[in-house]
Amino acid sequence: MTRYVEAVDLLWLNSLSSADSIRLVWCDPCLEIESETEKILRAIDPSLVLITDVSLCETIVKKVHRDECKSIFLILSGLVANELLNLLTPDVHTIFIFCFNQTKYLDLKSRSKIDIICDSPSILIERITYCLDSIKRLYAYEHEQQSVRNLSKETAAFIWFHILRNVVRHFEKSPQAKNDMIEHFREYYQGNPAQSKRLVEFAETYESDHALWWYTQPSFISDIINKTLRARDIDGLFSLRYCIVDLCQLLDELPRLTEHLTVHRAMLMDRDKFEQMKEHMNKGDLVSTRGFLSTSRDRKMAEKFGFNDSGDPNKVEIIDEIDVPVGLKRIVCGDISIYSQFQEEKEILFDLDSSFEFVEVLEDPDKTDRWIIRLEANDRGALLADKYVTDSNRELTESSAEILFGKLLINMSDADQAIKYFQQLLSQSNGSQK
Numbered sequence: 001m002t003r004y005v006e007a008v009d010l011l012w013l014n015s016l017s018s019a020d021s022i023r024l025v026w027c028d029p030c031l032e033i034e035s036e037t038e039k040i041l042r043a044i045d046p047s048l049v050l051i052t053d054v055s056l057c058e059t060i061v062k063k064v065h066r067d068e069c070k071s072i073f074l075i076l077s078g079l080v081a082n083e084l085l086n087l088l089t090p091d092v093h094t095i096f097i098f099c100f101n102q103t104k105y106l107d108l109k110s111r112s113k114i115d116i117i118c119d120s121p122s123i124l125i126e127r128i129t130y131c132l133d134s135i136k137r138l139y140a141y142e143h144e145q146q147s148v149r150n151l152s153k154e155t156a157a158f159i160w161f162h163i164l165r166n167v168v169r170h171f172e173k174s175p176q177a178k179n180d181m182i183e184h185f186r187e188y189y190q191g192n193p194a195q196s197k198r199l200v201e202f203a204e205t206y207e208s209d210h211a212l213w214w215y216t217q218p219s220f221i222s223d224i225i226n227k228t229l230r231a232r233d234i235d236g237l238f239s240l241r242y243c244i245v246d247l248c249q250l251l252d253e254l255p256r257l258t259e260h261l262t263v264h265r266a267m268l269m270d271r272d273k274f275e276q277m278k279e280h281m282n283k284g285d286l287v288s289t290r291g292f293l294s295t296s297r298d299r300k301m302a303e304k305f306g307f308n309d310s311g312d313p314n315k316v317e318i319i320d321e322i323d324v325p326v327g328l329k330r331i332v333c334g335d336i337s338i339y340s341q342f343q344e345e346k347e348i349l350f351d352l353d354s355s356f357e358f359v360e361v362l363e364d365p366d367k368t369d370r371w372i373i374r375l376e377a378n379d380r381g382a383l384l385a386d387k388y389v390t391d392s393n394r395e396l397t398e399s400s401a402e403i404l405f406g407k408l409l410i411n412m413s414d415a416d417q418a419i420k421y422f423q424q425l426l427s428q429s430n431g432s433q434k
Helices: 036-044 054-067 078-091 102-110 121-134 153-168 175-188 193-205 208-215 221-231 234-239 241-253 271-280 299-306 380-392 401-411 415-433
Strands: 010-013 022-027 049-051 071-076 094-098 114-118 261-270 286-289 293-296 315-324 333-335 347-350 355-363 370-378
Touching: 022 036, 022 054, 036 121, 049 054, 054 071, 054 078, 071 078, 071 121, 078 094, 078 102, 094 102, 094 121, 102 114, 114 121, 153 241, 153 286, 153 380, 153 401, 175 193, 175 221, 175 234, 175 241, 208 221, 208 241, 221 234, 221 241, 234 241, 234 415, 261 271, 261 299, 271 315, 286 380, 293 299, 299 315, 355 380, 401 415
Parallel strands: 022 049, 022 071, 071 094, 094 114, 315 370
Antiparallel strands: 010 286, 261 293, 261 315, 286 355, 293 347, 333 347, 355 370
């Protein structure tokens, strides 16, 4: 948390989805098959899923969401809402409570992702239609058979950061790689006596199992690592491969979450940039990290570091409030406070390919001109990247993550970086064969 914080640590991506990206699921133990309401819903989504056995609802929803990469509009009867909301909320996009006695369940309206509680079929249909028409959704490609070469620049960038994590696993960790890392830091801090002095200690004492400790040092290696990642600086990534691999491996080894967690990150953003972003935010948009993401369990602590330069009228205070459900398979994050000199920061660090779903943006009730962006961690970004890699196998004779990584740079109109990347890849391959 003592490190450099910038709004562009997160990559926002939203695009108009096809109807096939949404799946309607209706769970009601008293469901009337072939009712007029069902017929209208099936006209909206021919693959409408009907569930009368409540015990199967969780399994079916998770399968549709995680295995088929569908965004779910879930219709629940009031009778089962309380039982299922906690189980299903992380896996659905929007929830509609449809019951005969709506006043009985109005207290549920404040629950996350609930759009409406109603007893009228026509109002239900109207709300679902409205949400379908207005929502903008990310998809890793515009069509299932889309060519790798036709990916939009924005979508390619999103997938690039997810594939980066797999590519990092293949980076070598040799004495030369360690020397490259130290030399890169030395060049960066050339002419800075204070940092050069710290670097001497770093070069003499650095060990892989201390990577997180060094990362938590204020205004030191973490700044360089994340700036390099955000810039997609291929030369820098190869130079820093030694410590990036160490950080990823140590995060992998941390205990997984055993309880629901809410973490915070505070930052200052250009007012014009925030207004533009706020205008285009849509419930359900996917957000991806552009590096390692530092957050805190303690909101006050996050504010202390994020708003230390506040007062500029051209800046607006932003707090990211991130919910992290239990049971995520692809999100790697952990409590690294035990590795830090500043344990009071209660830091939770997210790995490179973390993704989140946008929930809402609202004004902070406790302070004027401060905004809260609510996000929820999920596996969808990684799953969509996996699907892109799988589908690419049909077109490429050699489709390893390393090759796709370079091709995505080309899709992002980053030809110079792509050339550097393939040269580095070839050099590393030749070196390993000697």
